[in-house]
Amino acid sequence: MIDVAEQPLHGIKVLDLGRALAGPLCSLMLGDLGADIIKIEPPGLGDDSRAWPPFKNGESTYFASANRNKRSIVLDLGKPEGQDIFRKMVKSADVVLENYRHGVMDRWGIGYEALCELNPSLVYCSITGFGRTGPYATKPATDIYMQAFSGLMSVTGEVGGGPIRTGVSICDLTAGMFASLGITAALQARQKTGRGQLVDTSLLDGQLAYLSYLLTAFGATKEVPGKSGSGHPSVVPYQAFQASDGWVTLAAFNDRIWQRAAVAMELGHLTSDPLFITNVERVKNRDELIPIMQERFSTKTVDEWVSLMEDNDVPLAPVNTIEQIMSHPQVLHRDMIQEIDHPVAGKLSVFGFPMKFSETPCSNRYPPPTLGQHTNEILNEFGFSDSEISELKNLFVVSSGKI
Incomplete structure (x- = not known):
């Protein structure tokens, strides 16, 4: 009480x-x-x-x-x-x-x-x-x-x-x-x-x-921030991908996570590619990397990718609907509904x-x-x-x- x-x-x-x-x-x-x-x-x-x-x-x-x-x-x-x-x-x-x-x-x-x-x-x-x-x-x-x-x-x-x-x-x-x-x-x-x-x-x-970091970025570079879709202007890969039956989001916000994600996706060879070896390079070359990853994501279901990435300590989340998140056990445990x-x-x-x-x-x-x-x-x-x-x-x- x-x-x-x-x-x-x-x-x-x-x-x-x-x-x-x-x-x-x-x-x-x-x-x-x-x-x-x-x-x-x-x-x-x-x-x-x-x-x-x-x-x-x-x-x-x-x-x-x-x-x-x-x-x-x-x-x-x-x-x-x-x-x-x-x-x-x-x-x-x-x-x-x-x-x-x-x-x-x-x-x-x-x-x-x-x-x-x-x-x-x-x-x-x-x-x-x-x-x-x-x-x-x-x-x-x-x-x-x-x-x-x-x-x-x-x-x-x-x-x-x-x-x-x-x-x-x-x-x-x-x-x-x-x-x-x-x-x-x-x-x-x-x-x-x-x-x-x-x-x-x-x-x-x-x-x-x-708007935070976008304001600081413009002040430093004078480059006007634009749209990034579901992605992030400063981190790659950090966006949504379409699985075979829905959508997931991958948050590889440092090189260690990127390496684990790539290995889990059987794309380990990309971690030594000079175009993708560091986040700075991946941001520069996102247009080359993202289609490769998207093609691989389309081969498995949302649940399969979630399970695989959890096993490899990679932050990947399903894109839940409001109905799904309202009944999620973590949400219910936290008394958020x-x-x-x-x-x-x-x-x-x-x-x-x-x-x-x-x-x-x-x-x-x-x-x-x-x-x-x-x-x-x-x-x-x-x-x-x-x-x-x-x-x-x-x-x-x-x-x-x-x-």
């Missing part, structure tokens, strides 16, 4: 204005670590992702994937009464998280400068497309926009082919992860100083960080906690909330009486959900 009170972020109250994926992924991580996440949603449809298919019993599985361990309140921040309620909540909150376009919160009178006057110990995290400073600060951005703008799509896809979006919303996910790291660091700094601060991150900032009971959708599978703590493990306390499910409960906690809540509902400032 997990003692929630012992979790790292127990006692931290987060006012979560995150929408879609970047903000919600950030607050999910904080919630898994024990923080009290109060998800503040606008009237009507609430978080945009509630309307994104596929659905189960009318509930979006996309929304469900990023919103466990949260309580939902519907609050109209566009109305003065809603802004007043939010200010009252901020006075006793630890964190405000939002991913609105820069300037929106200021127009409502609840931006960083205004809120830190109310609560100097507040950690305020802003996730935007481009950051809060610079010539593009007020421009909006979505995940695919940033995949294109950041340069990611220029290096994604087959050689000679068009730009390809990654299979997941990597820019949103990256920004959410960096935001959660920034918030926890700011909370740690507050322990020392007693003061909160602004945490400013963006889809652009996060993606530039993830968990089942939750949603009040409307019923049982749903979600990813497990990607961090394992020996003493203070993460916990799954709340299923993803229905829209406004906890409005009354949360307002009561912040000192609003039932009669005041009824009046606010009559003014359409707040509303409650169906559960």
Whole structure:
């Protein structure tokens, strides 16, 4: 039995204005670590992702994937009464998280400068497309926009082919992860100083960080990185190959592994060929090497290659489908697929906690909330009486959900 009170972020109250994926992924991580996440949603449809298919019993599985361990309140921040309620909540909150376009919160009178006057110990995290400073600060951005703008799509896809979006919303996910790291660091700094601060991150900032070695390579060589398909610009062979009944990936990231792989494939003579003897030479001569290897890979099944390479201590993996990986014994052993009971959708599978703590493990306390499910409960906690809540509902400032 997990003692929630012992979790790292127990006692931290987060006012979560995150929408879609970047903000919600950030607050999910904080919630898994024990923080009290109060998800503040606008009237009507609430978080945009509630309307994104596929659905189960009318509930979006996309929304469900990023919103466990949260309580939902519907609050109209566009109305003065809603802004007043939010200010009252901020006075006793630890964190405000939002991913609105820069300037929106200021127009409502609840931006960083205004809120830190109310609560100097507040950690305020802003996730935007481009950051809060610079010539593009007020421009909006979505995940695919940033995949294109950041340069990611220029290096994604087959050689000679068009730009390809990654299979997941990597820019949103990256920004959410960096935001959660920034918030926890700011909370740690507050322990020392007693003061909160602004945490400013963006889809652009996060993606530039993830482009990593490609940026450094260009800076050194002035050669513009291009597409490598499933391969790698700096390591060969390091890519996918087609077996007789599916696909595998080989990761020969040093010469020792290359030698073992070549011997296992009965291509040992290539290890002494001057064209392929070192990784530097293999990168130069990949167009000669890869077809030879592909021809050999086509002679065996995926399972045969996996078994053969494991016997020779060579990292080769099957290209699994989502169905296959969700039932894999290693994934199940690590509790990376968990089942939750949603009040409307019923049982749903979600990813497990990607961090394992020996003493203070993460916990799954709340299923993803229905829209406004906890409005009354949360307002009561912040000192609003039932009669005041009824009046606010009559003014359409707040509303409650169906559960």
